[in-house]
Amino acid sequence: MNLLFLGTPDFAVPTLKALHASHHTVQAVVTQPDRPKGRGRAAQPPPVKEFAMAHGLDVLQPDKASAPDFVETLKPFQPDLIVVIAYGQLLKPNFLELPKHFCMNIHASILPKYRGAAPINWALINGETESGVTTMKIDPGLDSGDVLLIRKVRIGPDDTAQDLHDALAAAGAELALETIAQLDAGTLSSTPQNHDAATFARKLKKEDGFLYWNQPTQRLHDLVRGLNPWPGAYTFLNGQRLKLFRTETAPGTQTDEPGAVVRVTPYGIEVGTGDDRLILTGLQPEGKKKMSAQEFLAGHSVQIGDRFESAPHPINSK
Template identity: 85%
Template sequence: MNLVFLGTPDFAVPTLKALHASRHTVQAVVTQPDRPKGRGRAAQPPPVKEFALAHGLDVLQPTKASAPDFVEQLRPMKPDLIVVIAYGQLLKPNFLELPKHFCMNIHASILPKYRGAAPINWAIINGETETGVTTMKIDPGLDSGDMLLIRKVPIGPDDTAQDLHDALADAGAKLALESIDQLEAGTLPIAPQDHDEATFARKLKKEDGFICWTQSAQRLHDLVRGLNPWPGAYTFLNGHRLKLYKTETAPRQQKDEAGRVMRVTKHGIEVATSDDRLILTELQPEGKKKMNAQDFLAGHDVQIGDRFESAPQPIQSD
């Protein structure tokens, strides 16, 4: 089949790689414009562009994919299918009508749960033990089109957002090819979503990482995992911000008080929560690199009874 591919970040690269290596033809790769990045704020190409150029694929970077002039630029290609994964824009009807069949999205959740920008993070934050990828026909709504195929992926108890990102990216690549093969064979199932069951995974903000110590230890452990590597969970101790990257839970003891340091060992700093304890095992002080608890304690005086500042309200996905 003749394909046009839309994608931008690392998550989209395995799917593009799989399509490029397949018997199908990637006519063009559409990705977001280069953006300023890093301390120098120099314009950097998105990962999809880097892969495409390295493999001789044509790259297009419109400001708006649904702009009439860009739609007319694509029209002569007459693609059989347009494949979209983590592109970063809603597509309008004038774009969706371009391919012979339809525009197909690979979404990082089991729809209709976790529609939106951050399904991987929110699945972990909410303590899910399973998620997946869904291929779907794109409609003008937000991840609301008819579902095609689903592949489930387990979430381990200590998986971070990065771990799950990588697993789902690989699963999405396989599912995209499977969906295209079934489309060609005329066996691809199509099922409408139950919109009453839909949940939304809004885009994360840096302030979402502020720890609320009056929550449970498991909830905070899930928050730390779900915000690793970005934006990172954080708290304040003695007026200094600490980012938390790895944690464990441990049973509470009598007289624990939420937010208080209850035990300090080389393995970690045990902090009381609303029920059990959260053990901080990998931290990042302001202006420094991530380090394990032992290295952190070598340069910071943390005493039993010290109190971490707490966010006034826990975060919600929608």
């Protein structure tokens, strides 16, 4: 089949790689414009563009994919199918009419659960034990089109958002090829979503990462997992902001108080919560690199009875 591909971040690269290596033809790659990043704020190409350029694929970077003039530039391609994964824009009807068959999206959840921008993070934050990828026909709504195929992926108890991201990116590439193969063979069917069962995974903000210590231990552990690597769960100790990227759960005692340090070892700092204890094993002081609890304790004094703050400070949300 002749394919147009739309995608932007790392998550989309395995699918583009699989399509490029297949017997199908990727006619062109559409991705977001280069954006300023880093301290120097120099414009950086998105990961999909880097892969496409390295493999000789034509790259198009419109501000709006559904802009009438850009849609006109795509019409001569006459694609059989348009494959979309983590592109970053809703596509309008004029764009959706381009391919012979339809526009197909690969979404990082088992639809209709976790429609929206951050399905990987919210699945972990909410303590799910299973996620997956869904291929679907794109309609003008937000991840609301008919479902084609689903592949489920188990979530481990200590998996982070990065772990699940990588697993789902690989599964998405495989499912995209399987979906296209069934379409090519004439055996692909679709199923309307149950919109009443839909849940939404809104875009994350830095403020979502604050740990309220009166919450249950498992809830705090899931928050740390779900926000690793970005935007990061955080707390404050002695007025200093401290990111947490690795934690474990442990039984508590009746005398434990939420936010209070109850035990300090080279392995981890044990803190009281709303029910048990959270062990802080991977930390990052503001402006410093990530470090183990042992490395952190070598340069910071933490005593039993010290308290992590229960209310967040204002932070830069950009």
